[in-house]
Amino acid sequence: MTPAEPSDPGEQPPTLHVPSGDARLDLDRARRTGDPEVVFGQGKTPVQVVEILAALHAAHPDRAVLATRLDDAARAAVRGGLPGAVVDEVARTALLGPVPAPVGDVVVVTAGTSDLPVAHEAVVTLQTHGAGVELVTDVGVAGLQRVLEVRERLAAADVVVVVAGMEGALASVVGGLVGSPVVAVPTSVGYGAALGGVTTLLAMLTSCAPGVSVVNIDNGYGAGVCAARIVRVGRG
Amino acid sequence: MTPAEPSDPGEQPPTLHVPSGDARLDLDRARRTGDPEVVFGQGKTPVQVVEILAALHAAHPDRAVLATRLDDAARAAVRGGLPGAVVDEVARTALLGPVPAPVGDVVVVTAGTSDLPVAHEAVVTLQTHGAGVELVTDVGVAGLQRVLEVRERLAAADVVVVVAGMEGALASVVGGLVGSPVVAVPTSVGYGAALGGVTTLLAMLTSCAPGVSVVNIDNGYGAGVCAARIVRVGRG
Amino acid sequence: MTPAEPSDPGEQPPTLHVPSGDARLDLDRARRTGDPEVVFGQGKTPVQVVEILAALHAAHPDRAVLATRLDDAARAAVRGGLPGAVVDEVARTALLGPVPAPVGDVVVVTAGTSDLPVAHEAVVTLQTHGAGVELVTDVGVAGLQRVLEVRERLAAADVVVVVAGMEGALASVVGGLVGSPVVAVPTSVGYGAALGGVTTLLAMLTSCAPGVSVVNIDNGYGAGVCAARIVRVGRG
């Protein structure tokens, strides 16, 4: 950017030349971390989402690129402009390019129906990052027999991603049932004392079960990356 | 869910098969707790609300099923699609199926007019769960003679549910007048330092009157379940 | 209190006559609520605790009086000065006078060993208020089989008092197992994100299980009064 030139009184003020929109892409990321590129769609226009996805896909057609947090308009634009993309209406994601062969066994488990969008975001992220994944839904602890029914499945997984809102007790219950790492995702499901997910977040962080680590509220993507990296450990 | 298959570069990425909407219903709840099923309407579409209510009613036509937190569209859909349902415009609820004969004597008492929706939700929940209930309104402590006028009525109840916003002082005043359990419901009525009901909640929790327990902000349903269970105690 | 008199410059300022220590006792409470008198020991000197207990006991030797939150010095003073008192070292309470015959069946259940002082305070309060009570300890959800082992006992109780710290998940798990009222007591057990019990409190308030109401942090006494009043409901 060129600093504004000195100017005489009365003269037309100089036009500002602040550049905008020229994102300094972190093109080194795949080499450095092994993860694919991901576009955070929130705050971007539908046109921007389509353009960025298309550009990244053109740059490396053999690798997947994922866009998350796409609103209705953005998903429609992707459907219209990028016929090869896989759009997930629940996860609010779009995926372009081939996903890797799945490795390992991640189970994503939810407490209630309202947690599904976040859980789907985790599932799609895991698939994009090359992890094997299964989704198990509606095992909230208010009906404890439900989580007990899937106990063996949880214990067999390499990693369990727990997606829950409200008091998030499912993270502790699962953490006490398995010996594998548990990644907990608090959701903003709840009201009042749930404080938009903050209570859930803090409760999961104080879980009485060891082996539980936590990501940000509604951050299904972050949990997916964590779990995908975990299943790569020990497998070269 | 089937994990995504390995795929070749350039090939169409696999369609994601994450199932959605297949709620794992807690069908065991009535047997385990004695409570009817309740549908939390917030975040559900009108169509979903109608379908779930219809399905549950069909599964056990002799028991009531309640839906709460229904917005205008959902209530209209229920009126249109389920003529047998009783819709309460203040409580924002819909009730399908016969309610049990009322047992016990619960008084729901409110501080101000703005607390009525929460109080009505508590009343409908109590009726649905088989408790006898009376509603007493507008006895906020700023005009203390009002609560003193209903003092005998409150003292005669098995349980008192206090619904109040702002500083929630009514919970302490009622707690000092009666010897029965008091279930306090903080409401989000107020502004500024009321912090959306959080101040009311914390104030009720620090009540100088013993015998007061508290539920979440605006949780008329939760208070109703608590009170309904209390009146069953000692009555088999 | 007599207001200070006018005074001339240079004269000795008047002595202030603010009375202190003459508590306006709520002697009507037993008649109004049916509950015994309770002395909140925190902030009182050992001498004050002994004197108040002795005075109340002398006023009605046929009813119990309870003192809570007694520190080491106060408990020692009670032991020395009031040989008839029952001092509980875990609950940090002292009880003087006969307790009523127990009515009903309350189970107090704890998540971990550190929750015991609060649980004992609840137990002693229940006994003082005439409720039958049993204590079940160490059933935290990190080892889920423990709470499942006592499932039948919990389901048989009139009321369950859940005492837990950290994320307080036990309240939700118990709330999903029983159909009776659950009174949850968050404890300040935990550190960091537990925020001195505030996280536990908020988590319990957002429990996914209905029928759970909550009292203040570490308030075993308050939970005891709630539960004791509940078991009186329907029993005249």
Added chain:
Amino acid sequence: MTPAEPSDPGEQPPTLHVPSGDARLDLDRARRTGDPEVVFGQGKTPVQVVEILAALHAAHPDRAVLATRLDDAARAAVRGGLPGAVVDEVARTALLGPVPAPVGDVVVVTAGTSDLPVAHEAVVTLQTHGAGVELVTDVGVAGLQRVLEVRERLAAADVVVVVAGMEGALASVVGGLVGSPVVAVPTSVGYGAALGGVTTLLAMLTSCAPGVSVVNIDNGYGAGVCAARIVRVGRG
């Protein structure tokens, strides 16, 4: 302060000449506001308290000077060093010099015994500032008949100062009974959800009764100044 001089390597570094303890006294305050000088004792040594009191008294022997928040050592030092001072053990204050003739009628009312130190601080402040004052104690709303018994006395006052901890409901109850200004002082009495007085403060600020204004937690002095200024209004 003289800035440090330049210095050669190896030379002894200059002594720092930062002055300390030379308070820039606001000697104009009495003329500007009509209030006497007050020494905030917290954080000052006993010696400092005695010296400042002595100096201010010497400067104007015909006016009172007040010291607040004196710990045990400071109060003992004042008793030893300033025989003419009136030390209040409950209020933790010391007063030197003649107080003005009392004007008006302020009632300071407390919810419980633990609120007495703050209430006494308000009373002493009022006397020092020339207001007539009476203290009424232990009328917490958990036993509502107590505040009703003093209703006429409260209604007759020019101003009522309400001192209460926990949920602070007394402020709302008094605010609904009188037509005079109410100054509410939240105290840090309470635990857990009381958040060290913050809940009390916020609850009083959201009082449903108009005419209530609030000062800082435990700020009996501030409430006293407010009330003393109020009784001067309209009296010249």
Added chain:
Amino acid sequence: MTPAEPSDPGEQPPTLHVPSGDARLDLDRARRTGDPEVVFGQGKTPVQVVEILAALHAAHPDRAVLATRLDDAARAAVRGGLPGAVVDEVARTALLGPVPAPVGDVVVVTAGTSDLPVAHEAVVTLQTHGAGVELVTDVGVAGLQRVLEVRERLAAADVVVVVAGMEGALASVVGGLVGSPVVAVPTSVGYGAALGGVTTLLAMLTSCAPGVSVVNIDNGYGAGVCAARIVRVGRG
């Protein structure tokens, strides 16, 4: 309310008879406190506002009734339905009936232009309650000479109401300039760290100037009632 009757399976569930909208008006308030009736308009429909105002005015045509927090629709409805009402577009109030002759001298002072709606609400409330009032605007401390210019006017007032947002420093500055009571109203003007007025509120409560008491955020009405009551003190 009549409790729901027992019902047979299959039968139409009883219609709920929960009454709504029948506010228990505190008609005794004027006699008890001397204040006029005030309708809090937030959350009420335009029709409700007009009806309540009309009813109260009919009940006592010789006393003013005030409605606050009226949105655009409500103000339009009042203009249309109650030609005798005085509607203030800045204060968002409507006033019906004669106001008392003004007594005393209150100055309402604002920091910035954005504080005007709250300040106007205070002014109208003061007029309705019979207090003499003058409004002084835009004396925020960022340009200190502005408040110094009005220093004499502030010092001459019986009471000063300070309306300010952001850090609320004006309350401390005014509190240091006058010897009369200061009622501070924090406004929600500001962003980010202002936390919707909470920072302003807390800052005013910790003011270094004595004699300042505080009301809720944006509560011009509450400050007006406080100040109006203060000017009545000592004037019978």
Added chain:
Amino acid sequence: MTPAEPSDPGEQPPTLHVPSGDARLDLDRARRTGDPEVVFGQGKTPVQVVEILAALHAAHPDRAVLATRLDDAARAAVRGGLPGAVVDEVARTALLGPVPAPVGDVVVVTAGTSDLPVAHEAVVTLQTHGAGVELVTDVGVAGLQRVLEVRERLAAADVVVVVAGMEGALASVVGGLVGSPVVAVPTSVGYGAALGGVTTLLAMLTSCAPGVSVVNIDNGYGAGVCAARIVRVGRG
């Protein structure tokens, strides 16, 4: 403002004469501080923005005047009504009048694309206040090589303004790389635990790198003023 006159019962209530909109402009500011006038556009109508800009420009056509936080309508109004104004769509500002010749060298650096509006506001403010400025974008620490690439440029600046959201780590990283003052601007970019920028703000304040000071969330204007004043230091 003229206080309302006394009125007889039944008479039409007096019209309120509360003045509005007559802002007491701080015309002395330029002389006192050397800074140009700035109009905070938030909460002002497009018409008000245009009128104030025009009036200030007419009063001193040889100095720049800046308006910030202009919404779409306000920017359109300025474009239409003030052809000489420079409107920045990213910064959401309008500038009227000649800017001073730039002095010094400020670098404004951003972590991500979403931080651009705040960064542009800082850049425009700096230009308006006569500072030389360059914008460096997208050097968030998740791809550390990006900030290392511009390390020399940052170290050469007189001042660095760091604009970042989320955890704001860029402030610490830059603070550790340079010896010049760093002014950090937390942005509200982020979600969940970012708490609308509060976490970013607090994190920047606890930066492990010395020499970093912080302004309010999203306050690009404030950071610009700070940096512009800093570059004037030592240059007369």
Added chain:
Amino acid sequence: MTPAEPSDPGEQPPTLHVPSGDARLDLDRARRTGDPEVVFGQGKTPVQVVEILAALHAAHPDRAVLATRLDDAARAAVRGGLPGAVVDEVARTALLGPVPAPVGDVVVVTAGTSDLPVAHEAVVTLQTHGAGVELVTDVGVAGLQRVLEVRERLAAADVVVVVAGMEGALASVVGGLVGSPVVAVPTSVGYGAALGGVTTLLAMLTSCAPGVSVVNIDNGYGAGVCAARIVRVGRG
């Protein structure tokens, strides 16, 4: 527990039989999770710590048992009473019994010296749970070259545990440098706006680098368990 028996007035009240200290040990944990038993020493007496360690060691002499959060007295008691124990003065831990052969490669990295106790707790936990571990200290981002110097070492690890206080920026920097899972431990190192570690915690949760998950403040033990479980993934 036997409920108190009914009693006659005047009679000695029954002794309370509430059991204490009989912890319901989760003996199934090793089988269920593969983790060794760990004793949380905080709040336990030195005698209790020694007894529990001895008992667990006697029950399974071929497996390690770990005690954490031991204060000075507890560590001294272990040294005196359990000569075979390995006591770590920095980690404040005691370890009894043989540790497993180490598997995998965990790097624990700290920002500053004050973070060492938490880092050591993580290291000891990792060793006890059978993970290979190396500690790298003092690479806080205020001196960025330090973390760059160990960049290759971090990139080679299976898992990186980042231990940092204050703003916790090290988590983001490391998260951007490696492709392995990062477990972040916020510490309570810092003051003021660090809020006892809460700011650090929230900042780490909003890290701009993906692949970072977080445990509770100062929870070196929890991070150790997470990392130990991660290195077992894919290795049978």
Added chain:
Amino acid sequence: MTPAEPSDPGEQPPTLHVPSGDARLDLDRARRTGDPEVVFGQGKTPVQVVEILAALHAAHPDRAVLATRLDDAARAAVRGGLPGAVVDEVARTALLGPVPAPVGDVVVVTAGTSDLPVAHEAVVTLQTHGAGVELVTDVGVAGLQRVLEVRERLAAADVVVVVAGMEGALASVVGGLVGSPVVAVPTSVGYGAALGGVTTLLAMLTSCAPGVSVVNIDNGYGAGVCAARIVRVGRG
């Protein structure tokens, strides 16, 4: 660190070889930033403080090294062990080695006596970093004439450091009086709603005066570094 070796059951567990105390000093800092080394004394033993100071002084006897936050024992140890050190009892600092010749003109200004320790820490830091500095005390805004008396002195400074607790209004008042950069240091002076300095911090961040930036609570050192760097700008 060498990972623990595999071990046989029954064998003595290996001694842990976690290194401790070997701080990775940032020796490059002076070259990179121009600032001297500073030892943060909090949490270090007196012996550690003396040793580190001695070592750093030996490494570069011609440059100053500063230690801050030294408690009584540490300051005594420095006096005993390092006779050449300058210990400041108010600032709680120790300085070893020659300070640079002072450049520029910084004024450090305090609101009250209790702010002096933080102000002295800023002064000593400024001297150590080579800035000219003067301390002006006790100009809190409750007595506004005090700050007006020093107005010219403040306006003449290159930078003003404002040190204030409670509501921190002095920052806004000074910010409105000068055109130079203002660095504000909130102190933890205050109680109740001051929230240990958090209110002061937030209030300063929302200051209505532009040109004010803020450092952490009680961070006199940080403010000193900021101001020292600012006076170097434009002076080469």
